[in-house]
Amino acid sequence: MARRKKIYEGKAKILYEGPEPGTIVQYFKDDATAFNAQKKDVIEGKGVLNNRLSEFFMTGLNQIGVPTHFIRRLNMREQLVRQVEIIPLEVIVRNFAAGSMSKRLGIDEGTQLPRPIVEYCYKDDSLGDPLVTEEHIAAFGWASQQDMDDILSLALRVNDFLSGVMMAVGIRLVDFKIEIGRVYDGDFQRLIVADEISPDSCRLWDMETGQKLDKDVFRRDLGSLTDAYTEVATRLGVMPKNAAPITKPTLIN
Ligand code: UDP
Numbered sequence: 051m052a053r054r055k056k057i058y059e060g061k062a063k064i065l066y067e068g069p070e071p072g073t074i075v076q077y078f079k080d081d082a083t084a085f086n087a088q089k090k091d092v093i094e095g096k097g098v099l100n101n102r103l104s105e106f107f108m109t110g111l112n113q114i115g116v117p118t119h120f121i122r123r124l125n126m127r128e129q130l131v132r133q134v135e136i137i138p139l140e141v142i143v144r145n146f147a148a149g150s151m152s153k154r155l156g157i158d159e160g161t162q163l164p165r166p167i168v169e170y171c172y173k174d175d176s177l178g179d180p181l182v183t184e185e186h187i188a189a190f191g192w193a194s195q196q197d198m199d200d201i202l203s204l205a206l207r208v209n210d211f212l213s214g215v216m217m218a219v220g221i222r223l224v225d226f227k228i229e230i231g232r233v234y235d236g237d238f239q240r241l242i243v244a245d246e247i248s249p250d251s252c253r254l255w256d257m258e259t260g261q262k263l264d265k266d267v268f269r270r271d272l273g274s275l276t277d278a279y280t281e282v283a284t285r286l287g288v289m290p291k292n293a294a295p296i297t298k299p300t301l302i303n
Contacts, residue, residue, distance in 0.1 A: 228245065
């Protein structure tokens with residue numbers, strides 16, 4: 051069998067050419083990075099969990115009419131997605147202050163915001179993904195005004211959906227990041243949710259205890275990241291409680 055072509059390798063995923071034109075295979079690695087890749091580790095099982103969780107969220111979004119790149123899961127670590135032209139923005143939606151917003155504006159982490167606040171960062175690792183305004187986005191031609199209207203509406207719909215899904219299992223959606231892709235259907239182009247939605251790109255806090263169930267566990271050395279992600283997956287019914295262990299089995303003589 052011919053070796054498939056690697057298109058791109060990022061910090062947490064590898065993209066391969068898909069079986070048909072316009073498709074891509076997205077492979078979820080176990081690598082975890084934070085602080086612009088200054089902190090790195092391999093967290094066994096993270097890729098399997100994120101593949102499942104992203105499938106769960108993207109499928110739900112597709113079902114309520116929010117278009118995403120997700121086509122189907124292929125195996126434990128891979129999913130088939132539509133090829134898109136990624137808009138070079140990280141679209142962040144915040145319901146409660148945390149992370150960089152708390153630092154920047156001096157607002158205590160966990161403070162509820164008067165309404166969801168959408169922020170944009172320019173995707174450039176060498177610059178540390180700087181916060182930008184719609185003025186920068188328009189002036190530098192990263193997205194048109196129509197695109198920005200569509201992006202805002204997609205981001206808020208994703209926020210409502212994810213907030214509700216998480217609230218139903220006792221988890222607060224503090225904030226999240228999505229990426230948006232452009233697809234061409236004949237003469238038309240439209241924007242869809244791309245990349246991934248997983249605890250790597252969300253802040254998720256237990257509503258009762260405030261326990262963190264997201265990548266902050268890794269960023270801030272708060273315990274086992276796999277346990278945190280497994281908790282999210284189990285509550286959502288994505289990974290049955292008695293599922294086979296996701297770590298490598300140890301050989302018993
Ligand atoms: N986020 C992400 N990738 C990034 C930056 C942020 O997925 O490169 C997510 C992050 O997990 C959080 C939200 O976006 O859910 C807001 O992140 P923030 O700006 O507070 O940055 P951080 O404190 O993570 O540096």
